[in-house]
Amino acid sequence: MVGETTFERVAKYAVVAAVSMIVLLPVYWMVNMSLKGKGEFAARPPTLVVQQPTTENYYDLLVTQRFYLKGINSIVVAVIAATLAVSIGTLGAYALSRFRLPRNLNYHLLFTMLTIRMFPPIVTVIPLFAFYNREILGFKLFDSWLGLGLVHGFMELPLVLWMMIGFFRDIPRDMEEAALVDGDSRLAVLRKIAIPLAAPGLAATFILVFIASWNEFLLALILTGSKAQTLPIAVAGQIAQYDVKWGNMMAAGVITTVPVLILALLSQRYLTRGLALGGVTG
Amino acid sequence: MASEAAVAERHATPAQIVPWWERNLAWLLVAPMIVMFVVFALLPSLTAILFAFSHIKLTRGGMQRTFIGVDNFQRALEDPIVRQSAGITLKWALVVTTVEILLGLGLALLLAHGVRGRGVFTSLLIIPIIMPPVAVSLMWFFMYEPNFGVINYLLNQVGLPSVLWLSDPNIALYAMMAVDVWQATPFAFLLLYAAILSLPRDPYEAAAIDGASRWHIFRTVTLPLLLPVLGVVVLLRLIDAARVFDKIFVMTRGGPGSSAYTTTLTVYVEAFNKYDFGYASAISFMFQVVLVIFGTIYVRRVMADYSAPAES
Numbered sequence: 001m002v003g004e005t006t007f008e009r010v011a012k013y014a015v016v017a018a019v020s021m022i023v024l025l026p027v028y029w030m031v032n033m034s035l036k037g038k039g040e041f042a043a044r045p046p047t048l049v050v051q052q053p054t055t056e057n058y059y060d061l062l063v064t065q066r067f068y069l070k071g072i073n074s075i076v077v078a079v080i081a082a083t084l085a086v087s088i089g090t091l092g093a094y095a096l097s098r099f100r101l102p103r104n105l106n107y108h109l110l111f112t113m114l115t116i117r118m119f120p121p122i123v124t125v126i127p128l129f130a131f132y133n134r135e136i137l138g139f140k141l142f143d144s145w146l147g148l149g150l151v152h153g154f155m156e157l158p159l160v161l162w163m164m165i166g167f168f169r170d171i172p173r174d175m176e177e178a179a180l181v182d183g184d185s186r187l188a189v190l191r192k193i194a195i196p197l198a199a200p201g202l203a204a205t206f207i208l209v210f211i212a213s214w215n216e217f218l219l220a221l222i223l224t225g226s227k228a229q230t231l232p233i234a235v236a237g238q239i240a241q242y243d244v245k246w247g248n249m250m251a252a253g254v255i256t257t258v259p260v261l262i263l264a265l266l267s268q269r270y271l272t273r274g275l276a277l278g279g280v281t282g
Numbered sequence: 283m284a285s286e287a288a289v290a291e292r293h294a295t296p297a298q299i300v301p302w303w304e305r306n307l308a309w310l311l312v313a314p315m316i317v318m319f320v321v322f323a324l325l326p327s328l329t330a331i332l333f334a335f336s337h338i339k340l341t342r343g344g345m346q347r348t349f350i351g352v353d354n355f356q357r358a359l360e361d362p363i364v365r366q367s368a369g370i371t372l373k374w375a376l377v378v379t380t381v382e383i384l385l386g387l388g389l390a391l392l393l394a395h396g397v398r399g400r401g402v403f404t405s406l407l408i409i410p411i412i413m414p415p416v417a418v419s420l421m422w423f424f425m426y427e428p429n430f431g432v433i434n435y436l437l438n439q440v441g442l443p444s445v446l447w448l449s450d451p452n453i454a455l456y457a458m459m460a461v462d463v464w465q466a467t468p469f470a471f472l473l474l475y476a477a478i479l480s481l482p483r484d485p486y487e488a489a490a491i492d493g494a495s496r497w498h499i500f501r502t503v504t505l506p507l508l509l510p511v512l513g514v515v516v517l518l519r520l521i522d523a524a525r526v527f528d529k530i531f532v533m534t535r536g537g538p539g540s541s542a543y544t545t546t547l548t549v550y551v552e553a554f555n556k557y558d559f560g561y562a563s564a565i566s567f568m569f570q571v572v573l574v575i576f577g578t579i580y581v582r583r584v585m586a587d588y589s590a591p592a593e594s
Contacts (some may be wrong), residue, residue: 004395012392016399018405019389023468030421034425035486046432095311096295100591108310110588111581116323118577122320122546123566126553127329127388130345154322157315165588175499186307215414217528218546222554236532239423246424253417264412271408272476275469 001019027257034058035249041247057251067252071236073145077220077230078213080149080204081156088153089160090202094190095163097168098176108173108202111162117158125222141274143225152213160205163274168194204270207263231256244282315430316382321338327570333563340557347560363540364565367548370455374544375523378462383516385463393498394478404475407468415465422461423448426533443484448534451541452539459543461529466522470515477511478504510583521573 004012033041045169062068092113096106128151132142141147171194179189195202220230235252238245264271303310307573332347334354338345358364397403408420424430426447434444447457485503494502505512527546530536534549543551545565 012395012397015389016341016391016397016403022464023410024462025414025453026421026425029425030417033424042430046430046435057430074433088318091311092315094307099308099311100592101308101312105584106591107318111585113315113583114321114581115574116319116571116576118521119323119327120546120566120570120573122527122549123330123523123563123570124326124564126333126549126559127326128322129553130559131326136582151322154318157318161315162584168525180318187304211412214523215412215416217416218550221531222363231490232414232528234588235420236528237415239420239532246427249420250424253420256414256417260412260414264408265405268405268408272472275411275473 008053008157025246030250030253034247034254036247038247042183057245058255061246061248063257067234067255070229070231071255073224074214074231076145077149077228078210081147081152081213082209084149084153085156085160086202088182089157089205090164090195090198092157093161093164094168094194097165098186100164110165113161114158116155121155121218124281125129125219127234142223143227143229145228148220148223148228149213151219152216153209155216156209156212159208159274161198163201163208163270164198166273167198171197186233201270204267205274207267208271208274210265211260214256224244312374322506323575330563330567330570333560334567335564336560338559340559345559348425350560354561355568357561358565358568361547363543364545367543367545370542371524371544371546374455374459374462375520378459378466378523379516379519381459382464382467382470382519383512385467387474387512389467389471390475390478391504393475398470404472406473410465410467411472413465413468416532418465419529422457422464423533426457433585449538450539454538455536455542456500458530458533461533462523462526473511473515474508477508478511481507510586514583515578517576521576521580522574524573530586 019029022092034049034057035054036047036054037054038049040047053151062071092109094108095101100106101109129142132147133140139148165239175197176189176193179193180186184192214230215232217232217236221233221236224230224233235249235256238249238252298373311566328540335351337350339348339352361551376377393400393426398532428434428446428449431447435446438444445453448454459464481504485507489499489503526544527550530542530544531550534542536543536551546569549562549566551559
């Protein structure tokens with residue numbers, strides 16, 4: 001490659017520093033403000049570092065306004081979605097990467113499933129809303145953990161398929177074929193060889209689906225009411241209030257971000273692979 | 283099927299019969315996802331088309347549907363709000379995608395020779411990407427706040443007047459685009475950077491021996507090699523940006539007025555504020571047709587190097 005001049009090296013680090021600041025400062029500001037009490041919040045000029053940190057905003061939001069309930073909703077929905085998407089997607093991915101279906105169905109099936117990623121959810125959500133409001137066996141899917149979990153799980157199937165096909169492809173075929181020759185069934189091979197070997201990828205995929213479900217807004221807004229409402233929807237409601245509690249709002253931002261941040265760190269190694277399918281955004 | 287031969291072979295002894303579920307294992311494994319597709323994509327899409335040709339009246343405990351032909355579509359094509367929102371959506375998608383790709387690509391090229399602390403830097407950039415859009419929106423909403431938001435405070439400090447970031451109809455849309463750029467540029471950067479780092483070295487060495495200029499190398503070597511990934515990132519950003527909803531909904535509810543109504547917002551308002559499911563479905567159906575065209579190109583690109591398992 002062509003070498004760098006000193007000027008370029010300096011410029012490079014200046015840009016890296018500037019970009020880091022642009023990324024970090026807003027987040028820092030949110031955390032900073034969330035820890036300020038009412039008096040300090042309104043101070044002019046604003047204190048750059050919180051002087052008397054307090055958890056009152058967090059307490060007010062989580063306990064007094066009972067947002068912890070919304071947090072539980074978010075977690076349960078995300079776990080349902082991730083469990084569903086990962087189990088169904090893994091089976092499908094294994095079939096697509098180990099068997100050859102007739103009529104080039106491997107390609108067409110994967111193609112069709114990946115297009116799910118492109119469906120604007122606003123199209124399907126109207127019929128789903130109507131369907132979810134019907135009682136089936138005395139149970140309505142509207143405003144239920146299962147109802148939202150199912151849709152979120154479905155939305156992330158393309159991500160799971162994409163990730164798992166990649167992981168299964170990395171497993172040496174010889175190992176599986178040796179087991180087949182030894183008399184194991186395909187299912188046993190999947191259970192005893194493929195899944196254990198792909199386990200780290202499986203876990204990362206689970207986390208990515210969890211994050212996507214946790215972050216999702218449109219479907220959660222439409223398909224839940226007050227009972228199964230997820231954290232982002234409840235948090236967004238903070239803005240619409242007549243008397244905006246700014247401190248609470250910043251605390252709400254931090255609370256919705258922290259779990260996702262921790263999970264992302266755990267799965268960072270696999271994040272770029274997931275990004276190719278836009279796994280987490282949108 | 284590939285494994286059927288193997289399965290048949292090892293069960294060659296006549297006493298053992300391969301159970302039906304093992305013979306059809308491939309189908310059983312793909313069945314759940316096909317069922318999911320039918321229930322959550324195919325049936326709702328077909329229902330949406332049916333809705334689009336109907337007038338729907340919500341009644342207590344159900345709804346009444348009357349077939350009205352193409353009226354909804356006609357109305358949508360003449361509706362100024364629908365036209366306006368199509369324009370806003372297009373503008374939003376083109377502007378944010380262009381800015382994000384240019385910034386992301388520029389940054390990726392700048393760091394192509396490697397940079398110390400690369401791991402920390404890329405980890406840092408994951409923060410905006412994975413942050414819940416709602417949290418991002420609240421964060422910026424507060425910074426944009428005209429009276430005590432930090433942005434106006436800083437402007438005032440250097441002697442500039444305050445700006446009504448989210449309540450001036452000439453500015454709000456662009457202010458919200460900036461939020462999208464903040465969140466998604468790192469996404470474009472990470473994908474492009476990974477692609478640049480994995481480019482083959484030989485063409486560069488050849489070009490260096492030839493004494494080619496930087497710009498020439500970029501145009502004749504880097505860009506062509508990068509084009510497949512670049513295409514995927516551009517399409518993905520276009521598709522995602524075109525259906526933007528959460529940020530605009532949280533920050534201004536599509537306002538001020540209807541100045542930031544994107545198509546998704548218009549459909550949302552028609553369906554869930556005015557409960558006109560038929561009309562909303564007609565608008566969203568036309569929207570879907572456009573997106574599916576781009577979507578199909580994207581999926582084809584992504585699957586370019588996919589190949590089914592070989593017959594063994």
